[in-house]
Amino acid sequence: xxxxxxxxxxxxxxxxxxxxxxxxxxxxxxxxxxxxxxxxxxxxxxxxxxxxxxxxxxxxxxxxxxxxxxxxxxxxxxxxxxxxxxxxxxxxxxxxxxxxxxxxxxxxxxxxxxxxxxxxxxxxxxxxxxxxxxxxxxxxxxxxxxxxxxxxxxxxxxxxxxxxxxxxxxxxxxxxxxxxxxxxxxxxxxxxxxxxxxxxxxxxxxxxxxxxxxxxxxxxxxxxxxxxxxxxxxxxxxxxxxxxxxxxxxxxxxxxxxxxxxxxxxxxxxxxxxxxxxxxxxxxxxxxxxxxxxxxxxxxxxxxxxxxxxxxxxxxxxxxxxxxxxxxxxxxxxxxxxxxxxxxxxxxxxxxxxxxxxxxxxxxxx
Numbered sequence: 279x280x281x282x283x284x285x286x287x288x289x290x291x292x293x294x295x296x297x298x299x300x301x302x303x304x305x306x307x308x309x310x311x312x313x314x315x316x317x318x319x320x321x322x323x324x325x326x327x328x329x330x331x332x333x334x335x336x337x338x339x340x341x342x343x344x345x346x347x348x349x350x351x352x353x354x355x356x357x358x359x360x361x362x363x364x365x366x367x368x369x370x371x372x373x374x375x376x377x378x379x380x381x382x383x384x385x386x387x388x389x390x391x392x393x394x395x396x397x398x399x400x401x402x403x404x405x406x407x408x409x410x411x412x413x414x415x416x417x418x419x420x421x422x423x424x425x426x427x428x429x430x431x432x433x434x435x436x437x438x439x440x441x442x443x444x445x446x447x448x449x450x451x452x453x454x455x456x457x458x459x460x461x462x463x464x465x466x467x468x469x470x471x472x473x474x475x476x477x478x479x480x481x482x483x484x485x486x487x488x489x490x491x492x493x494x495x496x497x498x499x500x501x502x503x504x505x506x507x508x509x510x511x512x513x514x515x516x517x518x519x520x521x522x523x524x525x526x527x528x529x530x531x532x533x534x535x536x537x538x539x540x541x542x543x544x545x546x547x548x549x550x551x552x553x554x555x556x557x558x559x560x561x562x563x564x565x566x567x568x569x570x571x572x573x574x575x576x577x578x579x580x581x582x583x584x585x586x587x588x589x590x591x592x593x594x595x596x597x598x599x600x601x602x603x604x605x606x607x608x609x610x611x612x613x614x615x616x617x618x619x620x621x622x623x624x625x626x627x628x629x630x631x632x633x634x635x636x637x638x639x640x641x642x643x644x
Contacts, residue, residue: 298491450464
């Protein structure tokens, strides 16, 4: 029996996506359940306003969230860091079987032959961690016989690269951070002792949970960086008016009342991360411009997308000047002419952001 193909308007699709990302009026109550629903928070060192993981958490939880909450959850191992993504600790069950296969010599990913060539160094690192972990990479032995070769910044970064690859094998894990330095430890000391789901079952469960977090997504297509936005056969098929192709939708989010709010989003927020989906469903154009020359930027170094109701209506170009203790609002870019109600809602959100950052507000330029 074939699943019903749902016919959605763009407004339907947008509201499903916003609700799935916990950006509607009803806010989540606490950090860990929020991450459990979203499936992960992306770590990124750029903090022109605030680190992305903190911005994403603040945009959902509001002023009750403090950056120390994330550090505390990581220290308590309620949340764990895997490949620069913060995940619920119990979700390691979805990755453990693949880790076991890599460690046993199963399907390889880039770099694992290099790990085998440096098996002595791998064992030296495990021994050092067993004796003295958690430790940063600089305190781990570099006894590699074959150097890591790269044309980029990772060239000869043997221990850093080996640590990342050993984490893919489930041998080591990030136990915390000291500043920006990762602290490595034996994975068994960090991850909960949960049974692994078989590889194919784990992949289906990841697709199911990813769709619950995105609401509506493509089943197949081009994989986007960091974390796939594709959901395979999860959910039910759908079409979106005015958009080509088939989507997958979480049926639990269909036909539910929607009440929106205004939110300032991280450029890495999952609502906006997939730029093609963003253009198709929200008819919204966005690029991260930090790597562009100043004169070539349209919206700013780290412009925050502005959500209002079920539309993305502009970008906020702001910088947290912590020395001057002020949030500098360089520009509010209006993608559509703001009504008085929109302007007031955006100003209120900027004020909330400044309060959360414990900063004053500079002049707001439109």
